[in-house]
Amino acid sequence: MARHLITSAIPYINGIKHLGNLVGSQLPADLFARYQRARGHEVLFLCATDEHGTPAEIAAQKAGKPVAEYCAEMHEVQAGIARGFGLSFDHFGRSSSPQNEKLTQHFAGRLYEAGLIEEVTEKQVYSRADKRFLPDRYIEGTCPNCGYEKARGDQCENCTKQLDPTDLINPRSAISGSTDLEVRETTHLFLKQSKMRDRLRAWIDTKTDWPVLTTSIARKWLDDGDGLQDRGITRDLDWGIPVKRGDEDWPGMEGKVFYVWFDAPIEYIACAMEWVDAGKGENWERWWRTDKGADDVTYTQFMGKDNVPFHTLSFPATILGSGEPWKLVDYIKSFNYLNYDGGQFSTSQGRGVFMDQALDLLPADYWRWWLLSHVPETSDSEFTWESFQSGVNKDLADVLGNFVSRVTKFCRSKFGEEVPAGGMPGAREAALIEDLTARIRAYEAHMEGMEIRRAAAALRAIWVLGNEYLQEAAPWATFKEDEAQAAMQIRLALNLIRLYGVLSQPFVPDTTETIREALRCEDMHWPDDVAASLEVLGPGHGFSVPENLFSKITDEQREDWQARFSGTRG
């Protein structure tokens, strides 16, 4: 039995995520976690909400709530939606947890002792009206390059020029609109990543099995221009983890907090502590400390490509710099973007389908199947309603759903609601088992390798084999001449339904549960021996005909949804 630690990039707290966010980290991580569990391995699958930083403060302000209260509520909302999609986290934590606060302060203390932290005094824009320093992106003004009036202090959206807040003409606070700004001096802690460059490069060099997409991004940041830059890890904000070194105060850092990008990845570890403190597990160190049992753990992270630099460089710099035996990531699975119907998903414009809306429209498995079988693995991919309709109707309803329906209904009408006895399998059945075995082994290889689209195609091909067998064997015709032979064919087909339930569980877990209940089957073990797995349901075993597994999406529904989600979510 292997041990798999799996984390999904943690979603930011300020609102409900869209389907592009879901497919870029949480959903494929769930697929992998479910698969490894189904194979009998020990899995710890963690995710959390990322709760600190200015966007959370501003969202809370808009909602008219204290930020801590806002985050607590939004965490519950996100947790509920995650359950709705069947995301099987062992724990869904919070980066604002006391565990993460203590651990983040601990890491800062270790990095300080290792000489990897420097105090830097810099000039920053302060808004007297807002009574706060403004992060670059919260300063707006006219772009000196193109004249765009809503350029942000870090970049002009119109001409894409990188800016410094002091470049802006007529700068104002993006929070209040106030122009009463001044430049003040402030002192911050910087993590001396430049001193870690050789160690990080040596570590990246060992990752010869990583996708080029991942290592090329890391190398670019390591070596482009002046190389890896030191990074500010504190901010002048109220909401965040107070700056301390271990348990001690940090002179000069009073009233400051750690930057959200410093504490967010540490939550991967703190989340395991929360998992134990919530009474769900017993020993977090055997997953995270290589001196306490984690040296045989395989750690896989899932994330969108925009998160790769932080996971290949910044977080490893924190871990390696601490000088303590923490578990480092073994494999990073990163994704491109999912676009929406000819454009991009947009949270601010309400363009595209958001996770809560998706669950209001259709059951989770419909979305899980389409999203995973179209996951943006090697390039960006696009959600269109036509493609979604076709995926649901052709793959789920016509192939899997139709097979289950035909077999169970035919059996009920001819043999009653129990697995029929009689008949001997022949050459056709032997050929089917051979084909199934080859395809199942291919499916397993794709799942192990996290080749998700290929895995989905392999699974679909396994479903198709059942339909082809049914078409050729034609038990409805056989029945008229040789009842025992038809009984054998249907017995095999009923066992195939069970096999499909087992194999499909990582993709469509609710459907698997429906199948399991209809077949009244407790034994859902993985088919290491395919022939044996097709004899689990023996003659006389009772079942019931399940409700239609999948309803088809009509053209009217498709057109209605297309219009509804084109933008303007309030």
Ligand SMILES: [Zn+2]
């Ligand atoms: Zn511009």
